[in-house]
Amino acid sequence: MGSKTALITGATSGIGKATAQIFAENGINLILCGRRKERLEKLSGELAKKTKVCFLSFDVRDREKVSESINSLDETFRDIDILINNAGNAHGLDPVDKGSIEDWDAMIDINVKGLLYVSRAIIPQMVKRKSGHIINIGSLAGKEVYPRGNVYCASKHAVDAINQGMRMDLYEHGIKVGAINPGLVETEFSEVRFKGDSERAQTVYQGYEPLKPEDIAEIIYFTVSRPRHVNIADLLVLPTDQASSSLISKNFK
Ligand code: NDP
Numbered sequence: 001m002g003s004k005t006a007l008i009t010g011a012t013s014g015i016g017k018a019t020a021q022i023f024a025e026n027g028i029n030l031i032l033c034g035r036r037k038e039r040l041e042k043l044s045g046e047l048a049k050k051t052k053v054c055f056l057s058f059d060v061r062d063r064e065k066v067s068e069s070i071n072s073l074d075e076t077f078r079d080i081d082i083l084i085n086n087a088g089n090a091h092g093l094d095p096v097d098k099g100s101i102e103d104w105d106a107m108i109d110i111n112v113k114g115l116l117y118v119s120r121a122i123i124p125q126m127v128k129r130k131s132g133h134i135i136n137i138g139s140l141a142g143k144e145v146y147p148r149g150n151v152y153c154a155s156k157h158a159v160d161a162i163n164q165g166m167r168m169d170l171y172e173h174g175i176k177v178g179a180i181n182p183g184l185v186e187t188e189f190s191e192v193r194f195k196g197d198s199e200r201a202q203t204v205y206q207g208y209e210p211l212k213p214e215d216i217a218e219i220i221y222f223t224v225s226r227p228r229h230v231n232i233a234d235l236l237v238l239p240t241d242q243a244s245s246s247l248i249s250k251n252f253k
C-alpha cells in the first residue's frame with residue numbers, strides 16, 4: 001500500500017479526519033480536502049511525520065475551484081489511486097412544509113453535486129490508468145427515510161444511486177466503486193445540522209453508544225486494503241444499539 005495516494009474530502013473533521021489518520025499510519029500518501037484551511041494545515045503537519053501529505057482547501061460546491069485545485073496537484077500527488085467521497089452534512093431537521101430552502105440547496109449542492117464535481121475531476125485519470133478505488137460515504141439515511149429527514153435522506157439516496165451507477169460505468173475499467181453507509185456516528189455532524197447548538201447536538205448521542213469516527217475509518221481502511229479481485233460494494237454499518245433510523249435502544253442498560 002505504501003505507494004498509493006488517496007484524496008479525502010471532508011478531512012477536517014469526523015470520519016474524514018479519522019480516515020486520514022489511519023491511512024497515514026499505513027503509509028498511504030494523502031491529499032486532504034476541506035474548507036477550513038487552518039485545520040488542514042494542522043492535520044497535514046501532524047501526518048507528515050508518517051506519510052507524504054498535501055492539502056487542498058476548496059468548497060465542493062464551487063465547480064471551477066474543484067477542478068482547478070485538483071489540476072494544481074504536483075507530480076507526487078497527481079495520480080490518485082483512492083478517492084474517499086466523504087464531505088457532506090445534514091442542514092436542519094424540519095418538516096417539509098417548514099424547511100429552509102437554503103438548507104435544501106446546501107444538502108443537494110454539497111452531498112450530491114459536490115461529490116459529482118470531485119469525482120468528475122478525478123475519474124478520467126483512473127480510467128486512463130485502468131485502476132482506482134472510489135468510496136462513497138452514504139448513510140443509513142440513503143437506505144431509509146425518517147420523519148423530518150426529507151432532503152438529507154434524498155441527498156443520501158442520491159449517493160446510493162450514484163454509487164451503483166458509478167460501479168456500472170467503471171468496473172470495465174478496473175476501477176472499484178463502493179459505498180460505506182453508517183448509522184449514527186458521533187462527529188460534528190449534529191452540531192452542523194443544528195447550526196452550532198451544541199446542547200441539542202449532544203442529545204443525539206446520549207443514552208446509548210454511537211459509532212466513533214475511528215470505527216468507520218477502520219472499515220474504510222479494510223475496504224481499500226483488500227486484494228484487487230475483492231470489492232466491498234455496499235456496506236451498512238450501525239451502532240449495536242441502533243436497528244433503524246427510529247429504533248435506538250436508549251437508556252436500556
Ligand atoms: P463532520 O461534520 O464531522 O464532517 C463533515 C466534513 O465535510 C468536514 O470535514 C467538512 O469540512 C466537510 N464539508 C462539509 N461541507 C463542505 C463543503 N461545502 N465543501 C467541502 N467540504 C465540506 O461530519 P461526519 O464526519 O459525520 O460526516 C462525513 C460524512 O459522513 C458525510 O457525508 C455525512 O453525511 C456522512 N454520515 C455521517 C453520519 C453521522 O452520524 N455522523 C452517519 C452517516 C453518514 P469543512 O467544514 O472544513 O469544509
Ligand code: 8X3
Pocket residue numbers: 138139140141149182183184185245
Ligand atoms: C447521518 C445519520 O440518522 O442523522 O447520516 O441521518 S442520521
